[in-house]
Amino acid sequence: MPDLQRIIDNIHAELLPQLGTGKVADYIPELAKVNPHRFGIAVATVGGGSYFAGDAGEPFSIQSISKVFSLTLALGKHGDALWSRVGREPSGSSFNSIVQLEHESGVPRNPFINAGAIVVCDAILAGHRPREAIGEILRFVRSVADDDTIAIDPAVAQSEQKTGFRNVALASYMRSFGNLLHPVELTLGVYFHQCAISMTCRQLARAGLFLANGGHMPQTGLTVVSRDRARRICALMLMCGHYDGSGDFAFRVGLPGKSGVGGGILAVAPGQASVAVWSPGLDEHGNSQLGTRALQLLAERTGWSIFG
Amino acid sequence: MPDLQRIIDNIHAELLPQLGTGKVADYIPELAKVNPHRFGIAVATVGGGSYFAGDAGEPFSIQSISKVFSLTLALGKHGDALWSRVGREPSGSSFNSIVQLEHESGVPRNPFINAGAIVVCDAILAGHRPREAIGEILRFVRSVADDDTIAIDPAVAQSEQKTGFRNVALASYMRSFGNLLHPVELTLGVYFHQCAISMTCRQLARAGLFLANGGHMPQTGLTVVSRDRARRICALMLMCGHYDGSGDFAFRVGLPGKSGVGGGILAVAPGQASVAVWSPGLDEHGNSQLGTRALQLLAERTGWSIFG
């Protein structure tokens, strides 16, 4: 599909003049140091194609995109029992809101807001030490990306640990309701390290391919999850993947996606491709501004929207 | 596609023993009179096929499903300007919640919760008398269903008008913020009549076909909306079509849909078909219990899920 490379090149070129708009995340000191003038796109197709533009080979902090991988892992370990501890509904609130937890007895709305992702980490931690749980998440990401060089950025992990008071609040709050089974600092240790995984757009696009391909990795033929589970993870990404901007993303882009405050977005075109974009400037909901626009153009020009 | 008829027949037969579970809506006296032992399924494919089972030919009150048609009509009249008066995000609250309006200056979260649909009616009312606006909505529904026998049930409309205090509250509240341009009773007159449209599953499935077919009616070749708008209406249906049960519906069914408290659901399988189901027993979010299960089985057996 030679067109795909041209489409990506054109999108990159058209959006380049807008580079630097949006606001780089500054609530974690390490993230604030990132060069705002970065912009990368990578597409991996289920047919084995691989296309990229711009800074697609530069690693960035995937942050909340990691929640897709840890959810997949936790579902593999606990199955649907996980859903007694975390819901599957859009939250209607910002990513770190605590209000909903008070109204709903410490059960987070979905696994992609911070509180929900902390519960997911707590579920992965069961029977393990934090170091082991972190290792397990990292190994899983490496395996679906088919790339053993992927690593955690220790400076980012430490930076999160030092300043993540709001996450401590969320975790302690859920623990007061009995919805966290391990000491807060252990579960958050896992969470902060998971968020600090560094990946390039190329690695990320490959890592998401099993979701576009009915649960199988086309690269290796390995089955990661059942087709049904792949679908449902995509459904959750569409409904909840962009916090209180999820509706707008579905409306404009029409693809399941998950954003991170590092400026990355992983999007899935079922049956077609996995796409990763990265540009650090964020919109008011904490989603990459240029990344969203790039995905909107890509969906328009490829016809990949899941809505027909 | 002879299989499709068999699939529907099987689903109908399998679920029939569960008939009568769930709770029939009783907040409008007229709706409470409906026989809970009704269950119909109709499928209209973009290729012209038409399949049905059970009570697919019996008319029922479409209630909130009408919001899909009035939104389509209002977008045709006002275009994207409509989005300054109503949002596009899931609400995270029940269908008649007023809390969010107070926190967000009288702008409803989306056009499918009551407050949002009232704003849409207010937009359609612009420059018209209520009777004309109601006529326009009814004519639009008749045209997309290609069926001039569709009518409004006056008993239901009156019943709503007499007991709809909560909708009066929502409308008055938005008027206090200047987000309702007509007197409350006029706008609600339109709204209550729209909700009282009666349709059969067969009519409803036909009426939704333009959304499955890129904006065109395959029956007549008429273009109702652009492909892009059809997609976006589907995106809104998926994100917000089932109130605070939208996430669960997307997770289990994986199709854009819109439910009504009359027990109907309209679902769209882009590029494939439009589906209408009806069974009056509702779950705790106000969505048809049997209808949801029927759609889940249908999506599983046809592979129509938009998530691959």
Place this chain on the structure above:
Amino acid sequence: MPDLQRIIDNIHAELLPQLGTGKVADYIPELAKVNPHRFGIAVATVGGGSYFAGDAGEPFSIQSISKVFSLTLALGKHGDALWSRVGREPSGSSFNSIVQLEHESGVPRNPFINAGAIVVCDAILAGHRPREAIGEILRFVRSVADDDTIAIDPAVAQSEQKTGFRNVALASYMRSFGNLLHPVELTLGVYFHQCAISMTCRQLARAGLFLANGGHMPQTGLTVVSRDRARRICALMLMCGHYDGSGDFAFRVGLPGKSGVGGGILAVAPGQASVAVWSPGLDEHGNSQLGTRALQLLAERTGWSIFG
């Protein structure tokens, strides 16, 4: 007590340079027409003394101060049964918030926020036509003020009726929960007329005297309410009389009081005196800015604080 006159004169003189600060209520067109440079003080002591300064003889719209009189009247008719329909707790929210109603099944937090006062009017309306209920409230105010010239300003009443959408929302909302027994427009008719009562500071100070004097009018010897009820009305005024500025008023002034958006405040010094102040400029909670300061100085200089 010749000192009292001097104290009042001094306070009036000291605060006069600040006249015109604060924001005149503009949400009712008629109120917006008031001259912001008005400032009156009147004190009526239980011993029969009467002191005033500034514009104490000029009538103004008492607005929410009327809620003290209608509550007294409703308690006389219904006794403690009234408390099943309205609470006795500070709301923590603004005067016209609807959020709390949704969370607490349509029962307003207290009788001095709008929703609560509407319920009180609904209770007074029982068995009457609106015109009669309005007449009853007006007669009651005239009797406790011992002044038959007190009247309702029809222009203000009409102005409220035309623009009071938020109050329609509150009333309709409570009606949907069954906590309003009459049609919304009838109950609000009573409410809007009650708020439109016009009084001077002198009249208002006299009208509050029974609350300072254990339920008896020292002027006439008449018993209006029992000592116990007088105390409890004062308790409610202290806790809830200034909306979400009640805590600050108690902290600074230390007297039970009730404010109105017309710029008036009625304060009670138990066993001592009743005080009325008026100045139209409001603070951010909707309470008279200069009026509050005047009462703070008065409490300091007389030692009337109920807190010792």
Place this chain on the structure above:
Amino acid sequence: MPDLQRIIDNIHAELLPQLGTGKVADYIPELAKVNPHRFGIAVATVGGGSYFAGDAGEPFSIQSISKVFSLTLALGKHGDALWSRVGREPSGSSFNSIVQLEHESGVPRNPFINAGAIVVCDAILAGHRPREAIGEILRFVRSVADDDTIAIDPAVAQSEQKTGFRNVALASYMRSFGNLLHPVELTLGVYFHQCAISMTCRQLARAGLFLANGGHMPQTGLTVVSRDRARRICALMLMCGHYDGSGDFAFRVGLPGKSGVGGGILAVAPGQASVAVWSPGLDEHGNSQLGTRALQLLAERTGWSIFG
């Protein structure tokens, strides 16, 4: 005042049959061990009188009553600057709600809900080590009670520290807004120890006497705070001393008071007396059920209500 002893004896005798109703606090394991059949009353008058009945000499965990003393201490150190970090309004929510913090940028509504008291402890901690701050609070309580035997119960302090996840959440949340200046565990160390102070009703009644006596200790002649500050602390106790049951307490009792989940209440009759009651059974807001009734009867029979 020989009557006062008889009044107290009668109240004690009348209420004794109701002993054991209400629910003993169980969220801290150590508190759950308390014998629910305890009931003590102590009154200390500004004239030097001292009256008691029942278990007035048995120590109990004063819990949130300690917040009155730490607030007094913090105001002495920081003056009105403290009010930039904590509000003075009733919260309208339960004692450990976190919702309000999210809506108001981490500034608690008042110093008597948990979040507010934690901020007060943080202010006392400034420039100290936790051990010193705890010592300072204990010394202050001993000095106003004129009794050096008062101590902290280490088992209760430890019990709180082990299970206080919700307080960790509140503190971490405020730290994320910059409204906590010390590490969460240090500030909470102070808070948990303060709550674990053990006192008898007799000691507590004496300790509150300065608030009833214009800021001076009648026992020793010492000035603890200015008359104005004593008044304002009383105002805060009235407005916020019983969480979301404050309105009801003011309505029924009419005295400034502060309750603790250990079942104690300290009430102040300005110019008259300080009263301490204790009975572990709590009502639904977390306030001593029998203690509240005892205070209601006492206020009725002495005429001490601040509302006349």
